[in-house]
Amino acid sequence: MTFLQLIDQSPHKTLAVDGSRSGPFTGSITVPGDKSISHRALMLGAIAQGTTRIKGLLLGEDPRSTAACFSAMGAKVSALDGEWVTVEGTGGNLQEPDNVLDAGNSGTTLRLMLGLLAAQPGKFFAVTGDGSLRSRPMKRVIAPLSQMGAAIAGKADNTLAPLGIQGKQLNPSHYHSPIASAQVKSCLLLAGLSINGDTTVTEPSLSRDHSERMLKAFGANLSIDSATHSVTLHGPAQLQGQTVIVPSDISSAAFWLVAAAITPGSNLLIENVGINPTRTGVLDALAAMNADITLENQRDATGEPVADLRVRHSQLRGCTIDGELIPRLIDEVPILAVAALFAEGTTLITDAAELRVKESDRLAVTASELTKMGGQIVEHPEGLEITGMGAKAVLTGAKLDSFTDHRIAMSLAIAATRTHSLTQIERAEAAAVSYPSFFETLSAASH
Incomplete structure (x- = not known):
């Protein structure tokens, strides 16, 4: 098979990702509007x-x-x-x-x-x-x-x-x-x-x-x-x-920020991303994890600040994500959990009970699906405790389920690129809720 294949199993679609064919994330991309x-x-x-x-x-x-x-x-x-x-x-x-x-x-x-x-x-x-x-x-x-x-x-x-x-x-x-x-x-x-x-x-x-x-x-x-x-x-x-x-959506950019940060050899530019300070919690969290992200060409568009985001692979470290940071990154917790798997040390995410009443119970689903891939995650009532495995870690391909949650589907797809085997994500069509072209971009950006 190719690196990535979307299989029609009506009424749903299953995404098959061959992690052994995935490469670094390079070049430049534009993500959909916010x-x-x-x-x-x-x-x-x-x-x-x-x-x-x-x-x-x-x-x-x-x-x-x-x-x-x-x-x-x-x-x-x-x-x-x-x-x-x-x-x-x-x-x-x-x-x-x-x-x-x-x-x-x-x-x-x-x-x-x-x-x-x-x-x-x-x-x-x-x-x-x-x-x-x-x-x-x-x-x-x-x-x-x-x-x-x-x-x-x-x-x-x-x-x-x-x-x-x-x-x-x-x-x-x-x-x-x-x-x-x-x-x-x-x-x-x-x-x-x-x-x-x-x-x-x-x-x-x-x-x-x-x-x-x-x-x-x-x-x-x-x-x-x-x-x-x-x-x-x-x-x-x-x-x-x-x-x-409308600037590009930082919540959609977050998948690529993490993908490049955890994949050796990556150097990716994400263009025209909205960096409204009430939404940039994901940048603050990744900075605390030692991610290599720079903001280029900062400017203003219709009252909203925007920039191009350059992200390179780096050795991440665990951190605590809590308090007033949570509302500024509430949608990015699943993909941050993926990043935490490749950090040195433990990452603790708290004050995030709101995630239990999203499109899915995102705390429970993030923990269960990433655990199937070999992740060490403890689910708490208001968050997650993730034991990092380091930058050289390799996850295990597995049969997963998005629970028809677009952010879960895309987070699992990024995790699947860091395996040496096949991962299948059921109900992956959910990604179209916020990012209809996600799988095409994934196929093009990972060389």
Whole structure:
């Protein structure tokens, strides 16, 4: 077989990786547009007045779900596969859809959309998702929305999709979130666009701030208190369509950062990556592990800092990843666990219980699947303890499962390149949620 083969086993696909044929990661690559920014550009464009033009939109399944939902509510979204995507906004007046809105696998679509729908007086909306999304907790956004006067009903005592939303005029509020969650914060700020008064969200630590940056760019009036991790939206606000340049997603770049860092002979340039400080926890963690990563050509694109990232192979060392660093790298924990296997010493990841309610239980799945490959990983209630095997370590090929989680599928694929045998990853098609071209890039970048 070739180094990498995707086998169709309908309805799923199995990825076969022959690690003995893998080589160093060299050259230059560009990863897809940032998923968080892509969602927000589509949503704000859909509720703004006028036209929004988006370049670099992620063409993954999750943003497609967002586009489909808002198209069903009156926004006119052009074909997503062009260089530029245009969104003709509704001016904040979303239409009552003819059918149930389907968010697919996208928690961001569902949670952020709830804030907008709950604040549409006199209109009814029904929303659902795939099997994974219907099992993910929605109370974290439904509870504060309900305190603002929202009327949302659903399964499991109104905490799980499918959900029914009866739009109402919501009230100003100040919500103290028990967790640092950009989805919770963004949901409430979006609801605040239609509220006469202030909507304030205070977090225990800083979560990613793409919503605040983009809301400001679209004309909303926000106040930010960094000392208390608080943001206030002064409503109501009428957004105006904008031009948005979407940088490459650092969460997608993370797979290549780790791949090159753990593979001898690697020297890889990843171009045009968003380096928003609320998202660069993965760079801080890898720096603590002694990774050789440099930022080149730093610049700004539509309010978001970007750079080219050069990564070379290096001898990694174990470290502790915890506290306020966790919200800044929450999506990168599975691939950081792969990096930790090739470090000297122990890596301890804590304060990451949030990973148990992602597309899969990412703590349990990361531990179980990497253990099948010979990794020494102890699963804790809020994290992982990983015993490194050093830079020269070789994993064992195995039969693995992504559990239909895109980040697990891609993390296991990178781990599989550091074997001398065959690895099979079931349900690998999940990668398309955020990175449709991942396997093509993997095949091209590893020589």
